[in-house]
Amino acid sequence: xxxxxxxxxxxxxxxxxxxxxxxxxxxxxxxxxxxxxxxxxxxxxxxxxxxxxxxxxxxxxxxxxxxxxxxxxxxxxxxxxxxxxxxxxxxxxxxxxxxxxxxxxxxxxxxxxxxxxxxxxxxxxxxxxxxxxxxxxxxxxxxxxxxxxxxxxxxxxxxxxxxxxxxxxxxxxxxxxxxxxxxxxxxxxxxxxxxxxxxxxxxxxxxxxxxxxxxxxxxxxxxxxxxxxxxxxxxxxxxxxxxxxxxxxxxxxxxxxxxxxxxxxxxxxxxxxxxxxxxxxxxxxxxxxxxxxxxxxxxxxxxxxxxxxxxxxxxxxxxxxxxxxxxxxxxxxxxxxxxxxxxxxxxxxxxxxxxxxxxxxxxxxxxxxxx
Amino acid sequence: xxxxxxxxxxxxxxxxxxxxxxxxxxxxxxxxxxxxxxxxxxxxxxxxxxxxxxxxxxxxxxxxxxxxxxxxxxxxxxxxxxxxxxxxxxxxxxxxxxxxxxxxxxxxxxxxxxxxxxxxxxxxxxxxxxxxxxxxxxxxxxxxxxxxxxxxxxxxxxxxxxxxxxxxxxxxxxxxxxxxxxxxxxxxxxxxxxxxxxxxxxxxxxxxxxxxxxxxxxxxxxxxxxxxxxxxxxxxxxxxxxxxxxxxxxxxxxxxxxxxxxxxxxxxxxxxxxxxxxxxxxxxxxxxxxxx
Numbered sequence: 001x002x003x004x005x006x007x008x009x010x011x012x013x014x015x016x017x018x019x020x021x022x023x024x025x026x027x028x029x030x031x032x033x034x035x036x037x038x039x040x041x042x043x044x045x046x047x048x049x050x051x052x053x054x055x056x057x058x059x060x061x062x063x064x065x066x067x068x069x070x071x072x073x074x075x076x077x078x079x080x081x082x083x084x085x086x087x088x089x090x091x092x093x094x095x096x097x098x099x100x101x102x103x104x105x106x107x108x109x110x111x112x113x114x115x116x117x118x119x120x121x122x123x124x125x126x127x128x129x130x131x132x133x134x135x136x137x138x139x140x141x142x143x144x145x146x147x148x149x150x151x152x153x154x155x156x157x158x159x160x161x162x163x164x165x166x167x168x169x170x171x172x173x174x175x176x177x178x179x180x181x182x183x184x185x186x187x188x189x190x191x192x193x194x195x196x197x198x199x200x201x202x203x204x205x206x207x208x209x210x211x212x213x214x215x216x217x218x219x220x221x222x223x224x225x226x227x228x229x230x231x232x233x234x235x236x237x238x239x240x241x242x243x244x245x246x247x248x249x250x251x252x253x254x255x256x257x258x259x260x261x262x263x264x265x266x267x268x269x270x271x272x273x274x275x276x277x278x279x280x281x282x283x284x285x286x287x288x289x290x291x292x293x294x295x296x297x298x299x300x301x302x303x304x305x306x307x308x309x310x311x312x313x314x315x316x317x318x319x320x321x322x323x324x325x326x327x328x329x330x331x332x333x334x335x336x337x338x339x340x341x342x343x344x345x346x347x348x349x350x351x352x353x354x355x356x357x358x359x360x361x362x363x364x365x366x367x368x369x370x371x
Numbered sequence: 372x373x374x375x376x377x378x379x380x381x382x383x384x385x386x387x388x389x390x391x392x393x394x395x396x397x398x399x400x401x402x403x404x405x406x407x408x409x410x411x412x413x414x415x416x417x418x419x420x421x422x423x424x425x426x427x428x429x430x431x432x433x434x435x436x437x438x439x440x441x442x443x444x445x446x447x448x449x450x451x452x453x454x455x456x457x458x459x460x461x462x463x464x465x466x467x468x469x470x471x472x473x474x475x476x477x478x479x480x481x482x483x484x485x486x487x488x489x490x491x492x493x494x495x496x497x498x499x500x501x502x503x504x505x506x507x508x509x510x511x512x513x514x515x516x517x518x519x520x521x522x523x524x525x526x527x528x529x530x531x532x533x534x535x536x537x538x539x540x541x542x543x544x545x546x547x548x549x550x551x552x553x554x555x556x557x558x559x560x561x562x563x564x565x566x567x568x569x570x571x572x573x574x575x576x577x578x579x580x581x582x583x584x585x586x587x588x589x590x591x592x593x594x595x596x597x598x599x600x601x602x603x604x605x606x607x608x609x610x611x612x613x614x615x616x617x618x619x620x621x622x623x624x625x626x627x628x629x630x631x632x633x634x635x636x637x638x639x640x641x642x643x644x645x646x647x648x649x650x651x652x653x654x655x656x657x658x659x660x661x662x663x
Contacts, residue, residue: 082465136407144640151637329484336480342473347458
C-alpha cells in the first residue's frame with residue numbers, strides 16, 4: 001500500500017478530493033461533462049447507430065433526478081428516516097413553481113430558490129411524524145403524504161388550469177448578463193443543450209452542498225441518529241434537531257428538483273405524478289447504492305439511461321430486432337426488468353452500483369494481489 | 372337520505388371485508404416474519420386477473436374459481452418465501468420493504484404484458500339481484516362478499532387459535548429462539564404464513580373483482596389503502612385486522628359517497644395519521660417495546 005498517502009494535517013483531511021486517483025477521476029469527469037454535450041449537440045454520429053440524440057434529454061432528466069435521489073438518499077440512507085413522502089414533495093415543488101411561475105409570472109431564477117425555501121418549510125411539517133414514529137410506522141405515515149399532496153395537486157390544477165396541463169414558459173438568462181446576450185428578452189433556455197448548461201451547475205452545487213452536509217458535525221449527528229437515536233441523545237446529539245434538519249434539507253432539494261423538472265419538461269398534468277414516482281426514486285437509490293451521493297448519481301443515470309440503452313440493444317441485435325413482442329411492450333418490459341434488478345441487487349449485493357464500482361476500483365488498485 | 376346511507380353502508384362494509392382480508396394478509400406476514408409486504412395490492416391484483424380469467428373467460432362458478440385462485444396464490448406465496456424472502460432474514464427492514472416494492476414492480480410489468488392496460492368490466496360470478504332494505508336498493512353481492520370474507524376470516528381465526536399449526540405460528544411470532552429450540556421449524560412457519568397471506572390476497576382479489584367498477588392496474592391501490600386498516604387494528608393483531616378493515620372500508624365509502632370520489636384516496640390515510648398520533652399500536656395491537 002505504498003501508494004496510499006497518510007493524512008498529515010487538517011487541511012488535507014478536509015479536502016473533498018483527497019488522493020491523486022480521485023483527482024484524476026475528477027478531471028476526467030469534468031472533461032467528459034463539459035465535452036459530451038458539444039459532441040451530442042453537433043450531431044456526432046456514434047458507431048453502431050447509438051442514439052446519441054436521445055441522450056441529451058436523458059442526461060438532463062437524470063441530472064434533475066440526481067438532486068432528488070441524492071436528497072432522498074440523505075434522508076433514507078444517511079439518517080435512516082424511512083420516508084415515502086418523496087413524490088409528495090416533487091408534487092409540492094410543482095405546485096409552488098406552478099403558482100409563482102406560470103400563474104403569477106415570476107421569474108424562474110426567483111421561483112427556484114423559493115421552491116427550496118417552501119420545501120424546507122414543508123419538510124418541517126413532514127418531520128413532525130418522524131419525531132414520534134420510526135421505522136415502519138414512519139414509512140406508513142409518510143405513505144399518506146403522497147396522497148394528500150396529490151389531492152391538493154388535483155384541486156390546484158382544476159381550480160387554476162381547468163383540465164389542461166400547467167405550461168411552463170422557457171426561463172431566460174437576463175439581458176444584462178455578460179457574454180450570453182442574445183438581444184431582446186435575454187437568452188431563452190429553449191433547447192436541450194442550453195438546458196444542460198442550466199441544470200448541470202444547479203445539480204453540481206446541490207451535490208456539493210449535500211456532500212458537505214454529510215461531512216459536517218450535523219452529518220455525523222445524522223449517522224448517529226441512524227445508528228440508534230435514543231443512544232445518540234446520550235452522547236449529546238439532539239435527535240429532534242437532527243431529524244428536523246435532515247427533513248428540511250432533503251425536502252428543500254426534492255421540492256427544487258420537482259420544480260426544475262417541471263420547467264425542463266415544460267408541461268405538467270394530473271397524470272404526471274402517479275404513485276409509481278415514489279417507487280422510481282426508490283429504484284434509483286437501491287440500484288445506485290444506499291447512503292452515498294455517488295449512488296444517487298449512478299442510480300438516476302441508470303434509471304433514465306437503461307431504457308434507451310436496452311432499446312438500442314434491441315434494435316441493433318439481429319434476432320431481437322424481429323421480435324415484435326419486445327417492441328410493443330418495451331416500457332412494460334423495462335418496468336419488470338427494474339423490478340427484477342431491485343430484488344436481485346437487494347438479495348445479492350445490497351450496496352448497489354456504487355458498491356460494485358468500489359469493488360472494481362479496489363480490484364485495479366490492488367491489481368497483482370487481487371487476482 | 373336514509374336510503375343513501377344504507378346503500379353506502381352496505382357497499383362500505385363489503386369493501387371493508389376486502390380490506391379485512393388484505394390487512395389480515397399483511398398482519399399475518401408481519402406478525403410472523405416482520406416483513407411489511409407493500410406488494411399486497413399487486414398480489415391482490417394477480418388474484419383478480421386470474422379470477423377474471425376463470426370466471427369470465429372459462430365460465431367457472433364462483434366457489435371453484437375462488438378455491439383455484441387461493442391455491443395458485445398460496446403456491447406463489449411459497450415461491451416468494453423460498454425464492455426471495457428466505458435470503459433476506461436479518462437485513463434492515465427498509466431493504467426488505469424495498470424488495471417487496473421490487474416484487475410489486477415486477478408484477479405490474481408482467482400484468483401489463485400479459486393482460487394489457489385495458490379496463491375490463493367487473494366479474495359476474497355472484498348474483499347481482501337487488502334487495503330492498505328500508506327503501507334502499509342494494510345489490511346482493513355486497514352481502515355475499517361480506518359473508519364470505521367473514522367466513523374465511525373466522526375460519527382462519529379458528530385455525531390460528533386452536534389448531535396445532537396455528538399454535539406453532541403463534542409460538543414463532545412470540546419467541547423465535549424458544550420455539551425453534553422446541554422443534555418448530557421457523558422456515559416452514561414463515562412459508563405457511565406467506566401461503567395463507569397470499570391466499571387471502573387472492574380471495575380478496577376475487578371478491579374485489581366483483582365489487583369494483585372496472586378491473587385495471589389501479590386496483591393495486593387497495594393494497595396500499597389496506598395498510599391503514601392494518602394500522603388501525605394493530606399491526607400484530609388478527610382480530611384488529613378485521614375490525615380495522617371494516618372501519619376503514621366503511622368510512623372510506625361513506626366519505627367518497629358524501630364528499631365526492633376525490634376524497635377516496637385520502638380518507639384511509641387521514642384515519643391512519645390520526646391513529647398514528649393517538650394510538651400507534653392500534654386498537655388491538657400490543658405497544659412496541661423498544662430496547663435502548
